[in-house]
Amino acid sequence: MSITDCYRRSIAFTRDILRQPAKTGGGLRFSDIAFFLRFARPIRRAGALALVTTALVSAEKTVLPLSLKIFVDNILLGEAPAPDALLAGAGGILSSLNILVAALLVLGLLTGATDLARNYWTARFREGYAFNLQTALFEHVLGFPLSYFKSQQTGYIMSRLSDDVQILQYTVSQYLPQIVANALYAAFTLVILGALNIRLTLVVLAFIPLYILVNAVFIRRIRAAVHRERERQAYVSRDLAEVISGIDTVKSHAAEDREVHRVSGTLRNMVDARIRSTMLSAFSEYFRVGAMSLMLIAVIWFGGNDVLAGAMTVGDFVAFAVYIMTFAPTVSTFFAFPVVMQPAATSAARLRELFAMQGEPGALPDAGGFVPDTVQGRIEFSRVWFGYGEDTPVLRDAQFVIRPGEVVAVVGRTGAGKTTLINLILRAFSPEKGTITLDGRDLSTLDPRWLRRQISIVSQxxxxxxxxxxxxxxxxxxxxxxxxxxxxxxxxxxxxxxxxxxxxxxxxxxxxxxxxxxxxxxxxxxxxxxLKDAPILILDEPTSALDLRTEDRIRQTLRDLVRDRTTILVSHRPSLLEIADRVLTIEDGRVRECRIPAPPSLPDLFKGCGDAPLRHGA
Missing domain, CATH: 3.40.50.300 (P-loop containing nucleotide triphosphate hydrolases)
Structure with a gap:
């Protein structure tokens, strides 16, 4: 590739990442910030102590550069204490070198002890906040309908639950304490700078709008780039989890290279998004460093002239310069806060989306849902329609009754809708039309957790x-x-x-x-x-993985298991149909009742159903 081509690609890349993004949803609003603050309420004492110790550490560190002024003016040059009331007392008391060194030792020990306390209470607040947030989020997500988990891949869900929380936790543990400390340090420093030289302090303040302008240019761009990065990172987690979960299939088909190629494509998209996010942050940092450099140059120019003119002592200028050397990065970090917070704001917005999703009625402790006193076990489908797509119904006008204590076998060809019928009873999905009742009560009105406690499942x-x-x-x-x-x-x-x-x-x-x-x-x-001993039993291919001898031994066991329970048996093994009282077949979405032939065989069942209407139970 020629130098010209590299130059053109660099220009195109720069234009691309600096392009104003389209307005996107998912931004963090003030109401969202208030929402996340509620997780800090149980640990507000630790937060308050962390804030107080942070303020003390900032104040103690702010005093340290004053020792240079006192050392230069009062000890080296032997000048009189500064006329300013704020500094005159300190200069007079610490005019001895021994006293100054002793005071600095005491200040260092005090600052160290306070900093240890700050670290402790900050850690308590950080870990407590992360615990409260992740516990509440996990509880909320577990309340989602089963259909959500069946429609999303495990890796994607795990990314939303772990990666976004970790980023928010890192922000709480690193950026928030840092921004509070920087804000306090900047405030204390400005007071001292004003006491040293008010005119030079105004010069410093004149550069503040430049930092604000840099933020205004980059915040939206970084937020959009980070959002793309987070989504693509979730896709990577999704694909990796899928491959690892299906490693037996991958190995048996010698598909390692194919899966590496597929995952590498997803990784490439994430890498591209991450490069754009990194470069945007680098551009914003470049302009902030430029503003800081201009501030230092201005202080050297104006302060140097004041010293040469005798309007400012050497000690004042040295102290002022030291303060600026720490103040400028502090201000830069403070005003960079809205930019570096964009990853956390994006993660918080994504978490807020999860919290905003509605769970099942009754799935959470504070949600509604009727809980009957007893269970008879009468299940009725009344004109139920359901499909995974608008034009492909799996069940069409399903209408049947399973009486208490009855064993009903459900048969049908692969994909006919047997598992769908079970999922509807478990409320993994809701019917598009019609109703499903348990003992005359619509399943949609029942507490889903209570409902599933009444059902034992042996699934394939x-x-x-x-x-x-x-x-x-x-x-x-x-x-x-x-x-x-x-x-x-x-x-x-x-x-x-x-x-x-x-x-x-x-x-x-x-x-x-x-x-x-x-x-x-x-x-x-x-x-x-x-062991569960529930009144309703669902057997979904309960012997599909057993050999004929073991199945023969366990058939009598299943007879004992289904006794006095409402049982739904899904099986392709004709021998198991012996324990059924009735057989329902599903064909073309229609549910029909068949007589059980002797000996039972699935082909005979499919032949014998014909168009005979289903007989309803009482």
Whole structure:
């Protein structure tokens, strides 16, 4: 690439990043700031002490440069104390070198002790704030409908929950204490600068509008760039989590290169966004440093002339120059605050979006939702329509009743809508038309947490936590005893397998149960259902991962499990249909009832349904 091409590309890149962004939503409003302040209320005492100690440290550090004036004017040059009332007392008392050194030692020890206290209370406030925020956010997100989690990838959700909170936490721990300290230091310094030379202080203040102008130019551009960066970073987390979760599939298809290429494309987009964000921050920093340099040059010019004219002592000028050397970066950092806060403002706006999302009725402790006293188990679908797209209904005018204590099998070809029907009962989704009731009450009016406590599920989509076998079985009933767990495992025909594990019931199963076979994981899910002992039972392919011998042994166990429970059985195994009282088939979105042939077979069921209407239960 020629030098001319490089120059042109650099100009084009600069124009691109400095282009005024289109007005975007998601900015942080004052009401949003007030919203995030509520997480600081439980720790306001720590915040107040952090603020007080920060003010003390700033005041103590501000006094230090005055020692140079006293050292030059009163000790080296032997001049009389300054006529200014603010400085005359200090100059007179500290006119001895020994006393000045002793005072500086005492000031250093005091500043160090105060700074330690400041660090402690700042850390208490920072960690307490992050704890309150992340706990509230996690609780809020867990209240989202199941449809949200089914429509979003895990990596993207984790990025929103962790990355944005970490950025906000870093801001609370680093930038906010720094901006408070800088603001106090600047205020104290201006008072002392005014006492040293009011005319030179006005020269310094004349540069403040220049900092404000730099911020006005860059804030919106940086905010837009950071927002793009955050979104693309979430996409990277999404893709990485997906690949790692599906590593078995990736390996079995030798698709490593393909996945690296796919993820690298997402990474490239994030890198481009990050470069633009970095360069915008660099440009703003460049102009702020330029303003600071001009301020120093002006102080040297005007202050030097005052010293030469005898209007200012050498000690005053030395002290003033030292103050400016610390004051200028402090002011630069202070006015850079709106710019460096843009990543935090973007993360806060994204978190505010999550908090603004509505959860399920009754999903949060303070939300509504009816809780019946008893459960009979009568489930009724009344003219229910549902689809994942506007033109593709999965269920069409579904109308049927499952009576209390009845075992109803649901069959149909892959993709017919069997899992959709279960998700509707669990309120993962809501019907587009019609109603679903439990004991005559619309599911949409019930507390979803209470509803799911009344349902035991043995699903083909197995999930075990990275903990012990015992804890995984007990997950359905945390207060169960060890004896209850063993009894449930015996009923599920998994006890003998468990005791042969290295640590028995205390064996850690690995992530998603990776150390167990699929059949073992499925029987642990059945043990959970036995332990939960809920009045409604959903069996979604409960023996799909079992061999025929194990399935034969567990069939009688399932007979015991479904006894006196309202049970919905989804299975492609004809042998399991023996435990069903009735069979519903789903075909082309229509739910119909079929007679159970003897011996049962799925082809016979599909042939036998025809157009016979569904018989409603009482």
């Amino acid at each position: 989509d197995l999930f075990l936590f990275h903990t012990t076998v015992e804890e995984n079985i007990r997950y359905s009933r945390p207060d169960a005893t060890a004896g209850d767990v063993v009894e449930a495992a015996e009923k599920a025909q998994i006890h003998d397998d468990i005791v042969r594990l290295p640590d028995g019931y205390q064996t850690v199963v690995g992530e998603r149960g990776a150390r167990l076979s699929v059949g073992q994981r499925q029987r642990i899910a059945i043990a959970r259902a036995f």
